[in-house]
Amino acid sequence: MNTSESLSITTTFSITDRLPIFSYLVSSNRIRWYRVIMRTFLQHHRELYSYQLTAHEVRDAVRVAFDPNYNLEQCQNDLLALKEWGNVTTIYDSSHASSIASFLSPALLYQATPEAIAIETFLDEQNHASAAQGSLRQGDLPRLWQALQTIDEGLQATALDASPTLGRELAEEWQRAFEVWNTMAREAAQYLANMINAAQQSYTDLEAFQQYKSAVVAYVHGFAQALTQYSRRIREQLAAWDTTDKQKHLISIIAQYLEPPTPTAENRRSPVELRQEAANQVEALVNWFAEGKNADSFRRNALAEVDKVVRRASTLAAATRPSANYATHLHTLARHLLTTRDGEEAQQLFSVAFANHAPIHLPESLVGTPGTTPDTWSVSPWQEAPEVTVHLKPVNRSNRGNLPLEDPIIDNRNIIRELVMQHETRLQAQREHIARLFASPSLDIGAMCSISTDDRAVLMEIIDACLGHPSCQYRALDGSTITLLNVDEQVYTLLEADDGLLFLPRYQLTRQVPASLRAQEEMPETQDNT
Template sequence: MDERVFKPVKEASYLTAGNAWRYRAILRFFYQRYERMQHFLLPEEVLRHLKRFPHFRDYTEEQLQQDLSQLVEWNNLVPRQDTGRIQTIEEFKKRKFRYQLTPYTVELERMVMALEKMGDGYGGSLERTLFDRLLQSLLTLTERDDEGEHRVFHWSDERIYRLWQDVANDFHELTRNAMDYIAHLQSEKVEERMKEEAFFAFKEVVIRYLRDFMISLQRTSYRIEGLLEETDADFVRRLAERLADYELSIPRLEERPVREELVERRIGEWEDLKRWFFGDGGQEAELVYLQNTTNETIRKITRFAQRLGETVHHMRSRRADYLHLAKWFASLETLDEAHKLSACVFGVFRTRHLKVEEPKGTESLDVEVWEAPPAPVILKPRITAYRERVKPNAADDHTARKRAVRETYLRRKEEEQLLLAELIRQDRIALRELPPVKPVVRKTLLSWIAKSMAHPERIGKTETGRPFRLEVASNRIIRLRAEDGVLEMPDIVFHFD
């Protein structure tokens, strides 16, 4: 792990200090001017800006100098003496400074502003085009010429770097936005809104949005996985070396990074990309997790909408419907017409369903039910005291068949014992010395190994009760030949007492 992880971030102290409201107001003004390409500010400009707000009505120049000194100590600001407008020695002795934000503070303010815009929600989105853009960038990156060489290595280092930046940015934006949006849908606040009636009209839009994303994901993910599988380690290292050469070619005044560290960082980024699509060490891939989570979210939204619809339907008054049906029935002239209307509206009353075991005579859809041959149905009384009559049957004598089965089993076991007895030489069986054996012998030897390996001293007994001890004679692998194949196993010897 990088040693910098264990060091405190002193630059973030201004966010939680006792006078954080003053420090944050000062640095926010510095950041706003930094965004307008004004990198150096004088204390008078800062004080003039702060005086515009009621919170700083009693704020003095001495307090500002103290706050600026504290921010310099926390490495949020860098002071530089202003010698451009000095006209006297006294002004030079006063040491007027201009102040500039440090890179850490710029990134901290940028992050804080992003958090303020995000609010309490997760944000994020499921952009279908990101998969297409990532696929297109990988196709360009791994494209080969007629001779089988990757075209990308004929480009300049700068062009390769720009293409790699497109791949990395699309991948990070895809994963970050997708996870944030799924977390947004699974948050407690959104689940509470799903229970409101206003969500019923919004449901179809969300489901269509998720399904379109899933279709795009499934259409492009297989092609991306194929491209990642086809790339070998040599291509990844050559690509990482070209990217490192370009980064080293950029003139920088600070300490230059080590080339091998840059190469390993790029290789790690490529491995992260593969791990997201394929998983690592038996762990489920993030792609599969995203697919399962999206499908589960669709099912959850559908269930919420179904329950909401059932609630609304249950609470809705049916008075108008019943009045309409009553007027309809009242307008009929005969009872027969009323029976037909009742059958259409309410269905058949007191229906009885019968199930027959006999197969149907035909599967044709053109054959009506009354055209098929009838099937008999036996109706049984529905009383608790009813019992079916059972005819008494004679008891069959299976003594002869049992005796034959027993004799066959004993004969087979005796043959097995004779085969095993032939293998014992001087109270031992060395598997490396055995000729080709029968499958039953191989199974017996493996069962002996299993019995002895379960004992701490590797001791076991045969089926006839004869004790033995297992020994691994050497570290080499032997081949035990049988009639149905060859088994590679350790050099095992059985010693019998």
């Protein structure tokens, strides 16, 4: 079989054909809307574990993120184009059908295909690749060692009992251990690369760099010690597997459960390819912990970068340390004193430099010729002419006409009165509907032959509220509590009204009335009897 025959023609990512699934990335006029829509599917898939979205939810997401004027028709057209390209699939949503028309033509739910999620995940990883900081996952080393111990025990158990259950559990444990190691190695390499890049930058803040040095030294040394401790154990464990043929047995088990079963045989890889991938995984882990390989090289490079950080901190501290050359300081002080024309300023410089008060009498060459005019003849600043002329506005009635008018006080009493009347009207209408529906404390929908449209609307509101409440209860406006008894009812019934039939489960509801409300309901009956 040649290479072209071994490739599946029905796969999305074919080698020679055009790939329509990438069309939304290169479309000339709607690319921005397509990108936001697929990004929305990725966020719901990754963060909210919500895989199926309605057109209204997609439209709202695009409005918030990009286009406030985005309407439902444009959203449906964009989703239709993405469906034709293979980015999304559609299914019918008949779970919220409340009438025969909505049941016969249910709404559509849109779901991103696995290939589209893979593309968006790759694009997201590329966006965050430059911002990744990396980390030294010290806690992953004991987790990896514990997983390898569990695998060693599983290999001994499968040698005695080769059941499919034990083999599958052993393969799943290996996949968890391999993922832990892969993440730890990738994050450690990224952290070391960031340390190398940071060493090329210049720092001026000594205190901040000293804190950075202390954190880096403790962080890297802790990981290096843990890596030294667990590398030897893991290396010996993997060597023991190689000498006792456990490694070959593990590769066989991994290859057997490496790929889940697919609906079509064309997409399934051959046993030779699966065994080669399993062998590559085991070999990658063995080589990383081999003596003198990645683990030892990373430990040496990390400690070398820590040494650079320590030496740079010492150099920065020496550069910012004050110099002890007193001759230079005295020369600088003398030049400042020579250029000073004020005796008080010269005295302050002398006090700061020698931590002592300057002499009372200074030479004329420093402070100048003493004056003979007494200070009592000096003019007070308050007696001098003002430099700024203040203009005050006259206080009379002619200047009061241009005062700003305040907004009138809004009278909310009419608005509040209308809101109260609307609430009372709605409460009275709901009381009448509930009184007709719950003539008795319990209500069986299957026992009802017909119902009015208004009563049916109130009944559907009560049922929807009960289905959405954790306790399956509805709090009416009059204070009564209505409880739905059989949420998982499988028997359906027809509810006849003037505008058609409603097909729904045969729900049973009960109404609990408070004592105060029961007294108010019984009071009119007593007055009528009187």
